Amino acid sequence: MLGFVIQRFLQAVLVMAAMSVIVFCGVYAIGNPIDIVIPPEATQEIREQTIRRLGLDRPLYEQYFIFIGNLLQGDLGRSFVYNIPVLELIGGRLPATLELVLISVISATVLGVSLGIYAGYRPDSWVSKTIMAVSVLGFSVPSFWVGLILILFFAVNLGWLPAGGRGETVEIWGIGWSFPTFDGLSHIVLPAINLALFKLAMMIRLARAGTREVMLTDTVKFARAAGISEGTILWRHLLKLISIPIITVFGLELGSTLAFAVVTETIFSWPGVGKLIIDSIAVLDRPVMVAYLILVAFLFVTINFVIDLVFALIDPRVRHGAAA
Amino acid sequence: MSDPVLSVKGLSTHFFTRAGVVKAVNGVSFDLARGEIMGLVGESGSGKTVTGFSLLGLVDAPGRIVEGSIKLNGVELTTLSEAELRKRRGHEISMIFQDPIATLNPMLTIGQQMKLAIDAHERVSAAAARSRATELLTQVGIPSAAARLRAYPHEFSGGMRQRVAIAIALLHRPSVIVADEPTTALDVSIQAQILAKMRALARETGTAMVWISHDLAVVSSLASKLAVMYAGRIVEEGPTATLLRDPRHPYTAGLIASLPAMAKPGAPLNQIAGSTPSLLSLPEGCPFSPRCTHASGQCTTDADMTQNGGRQWRCFHPVGQTAPEPA
Ligand SMILES: Nc1ncnc2c1ncn2[C@@H]1O[C@H](COP(=O)(O)OP(=O)(O)OP(=O)(O)O)[C@@H](O)[C@H]1O
Ligand code: SF4
Ligand SMILES: [Mg+2]
Numbered sequence: 001m002l003g004f005v006i007q008r009f010l011q012a013v014l015v016m017a018a019m020s021v022i023v024f025c026g027v028y029a030i031g032n033p034i035d036i037v038i039p040p041e042a043t044q045e046i047r048e049q050t051i052r053r054l055g056l057d058r059p060l061y062e063q064y065f066i067f068i069g070n071l072l073q074g075d076l077g078r079s080f081v082y083n084i085p086v087l088e089l090i091g092g093r094l095p096a097t098l099e100l101v102l103i104s105v106i107s108a109t110v111l112g113v114s115l116g117i118y119a120g121y122r123p124d125s126w127v128s129k130t131i132m133a134v135s136v137l138g139f140s141v142p143s144f145w146v147g148l149i150l151i152l153f154f155a156v157n158l159g160w161l162p163a164g165g166r167g168e169t170v171e172i173w174g175i176g177w178s179f180p181t182f183d184g185l186s187h188i189v190l191p192a193i194n195l196a197l198f199k200l201a202m203m204i205r206l207a208r209a210g211t212r213e214v215m216l217t218d219t220v221k222f223a224r225a226a227g228i229s230e231g232t233i234l235w236r237h238l239l240k241l242i243s244i245p246i247i248t249v250f251g252l253e254l255g256s257t258l259a260f261a262v263v264t265e266t267i268f269s270w271p272g273v274g275k276l277i278i279d280s281i282a283v284l285d286r287p288v289m290v291a292y293l294i295l296v297a298f299l300f301v302t303i304n305f306v307i308d309l310v311f312a313l314i315d316p317r318v319r320h321g322a323a324a
Numbered sequence: 325m326s327d328p329v330l331s332v333k334g335l336s337t338h339f340f341t342r343a344g345v346v347k348a349v350n351g352v353s354f355d356l357a358r359g360e361i362m363g364l365v366g367e368s369g370s371g372k373t374v375t376g377f378s379l380l381g382l383v384d385a386p387g388r389i390v391e392g393s394i395k396l397n398g399v400e401l402t403t404l405s406e407a408e409l410r411k412r413r414g415h416e417i418s419m420i421f422q423d424p425i426a427t428l429n430p431m432l433t434i435g436q437q438m439k440l441a442i443d444a445h446e447r448v449s450a451a452a453a454r455s456r457a458t459e460l461l462t463q464v465g466i467p468s469a470a471a472r473l474r475a476y477p478h479e480f481s482g483g484m485r486q487r488v489a490i491a492i493a494l495l496h497r498p499s500v501i502v503a504d505e506p507t508t509a510l511d512v513s514i515q516a517q518i519l520a521k522m523r524a525l526a527r528e529t530g531t532a533m534v535w536i537s538h539d540l541a542v543v544s545s546l547a548s549k550l551a552v553m554y555a556g557r558i559v560e561e562g563p564t565a566t567l568l569r570d571p572r573h574p575y576t577a578g579l580i581a582s583l584p585a586m587a588k589p590g591a592p593l594n595q596i597a598g599s600t601p602s603l604l605s606l607p608e609g610c611p612f613s614p615r616c617t618h619a620s621g622q623c624t625t626d627a628d629m630t631q632n633g634g635r636q637w638r639c640f641h642p643v644g645q646t647a648p649e650p651a
Binding site for chain 1 (some may be wrong): 365366380382384407410411412413414415418419420423426428429430431432433436440441443444445476478479489492493495
């Protein structure tokens, strides 16, 4: 098990190193930051001073190592626009995205897996057919449109829920969160539903397909032949047997939604990271973009690492296979 | 003679598919005495597995038992509720399957799976469950059983996994075990060990067995009684030795003639020509008639079971008194 963890950890470090090169070169290729940092009317002398001060006269590989050196010390530079450290800027926006995404991905998974298991267990009942019809809808309707409809219906027409913003927040560990207050929670509901629909549909499909497959196996037949009840078969056998793809998709969805909740955050004026990035791209705030890409890469690598560990924890074949 | 532990009469199980009704089992009858091992043989698709599942009330949709009676320890099973049936499965009647790799859950330890099977019928402490599981594993011949409770199925060989499955089937000392080709997937030497073990267990525990196989040679070494199935029916039944020496039904005779031991060395095996009819559209009368060398015009009607001296067959023109001696 320890060998497995070390091996996966080294892999993760390697991927991060590769990602940092790609991000660095990619953003380097976008254009010269000088044109943004220095006013066009500056003298040639000031231009050259600034270039030297920013280290932009050094060879590319040197620049990269300076960048990596700073990165390892937690220094991702300062935003051109806000003139505060990038990490502080992103860190300030992260909780908003985090609570929205966690709530939507977790509820989509719990609900989706339950509905999917039901639909796979009783494929011919009309409830299952309804569930599957809803999941088709979740796949095919564009997210921004659903967002607008949700606002129109629940906020404008019915007036039950607010249309945007975070509502009342509470400070926990010096960070503002919406979910503990009723007002904050009511603000989360619509954007969370908006984000969750597609994931819900996906989880339903995944759980249903897994359930149908597992219920036909000899493992289930043998359990039934031993007199084990259907409830126990679902809880103790099925859930574990279908868990691998579900955990994989859960992790990837968590990562991609954290990174790219842009559309929903924009529609619901949710002050999260996605909105920050869109704004930064619009004004070419290069340090924010670089830091964001690096953080996203880090997020995915971490999630993959954790998923691998979880696999090893729940599936003995993975655990033993890697240790051998 | 004492009452049979299992008595099956006129059992029919059909699958109602889109393509039509698949008559997988058609009027199967047999009795099983305490501790008796009956071999159920027949070609692939003859309905052996469906018969086995019917006995446990585990026929999957779109199939169901359409007719007949199954009495287990005197209780009629076909009219029981699912809850009542569940109480008997694993308790009074168990089943083991062909592929031990597919039957055990790869993500639970052997101990966890045995605990689930115990909990299905009894409330016992974890310690009591462990000691019961250890006892059963030892009984089926798994070395250092107590330590093996924490192992996962993939840590066992195929033969050992099948022993674990047998131990699970035996946990509650059932009256009957349905064994659906449990040694087919195993090496010949391991097969022999398991057969010997099962024979001993049947004798020690008094458990009766329905031993399903398409391999007449394997079953005849184990079973005291044989039932030969063809196209969903039992076409001949009787004591193993008698049947092998002196088959009545042309299909039984064909099966025996196709045994490797019956062929001259180097000569091809005598397979029965033709193949099983589609269960969707069985021919009029005897389903074996298209392949039967004895068939006559009479065979387009249904033959009844002929009972004779502790054996029975379903044929208008039974094979003669003595089978040809092997050369
Ligand atoms: N779920 C099902 N739907 C439709 N037909 C089925 C179903 N299950 C079994 N059958 C049919 O029932 C017939 C008998 O199958 P069964 O599995 O009992 O044969 P078998 O004698 O056990 O053969 P084998 O030696 O290959 O295991 C087959 O023709 C099969 O197609
Ligand atoms: S009844 Fe006729 S066709 Fe059927 S096995 Fe006997 S002789 Fe052959
Ligand atoms: Mg079979």
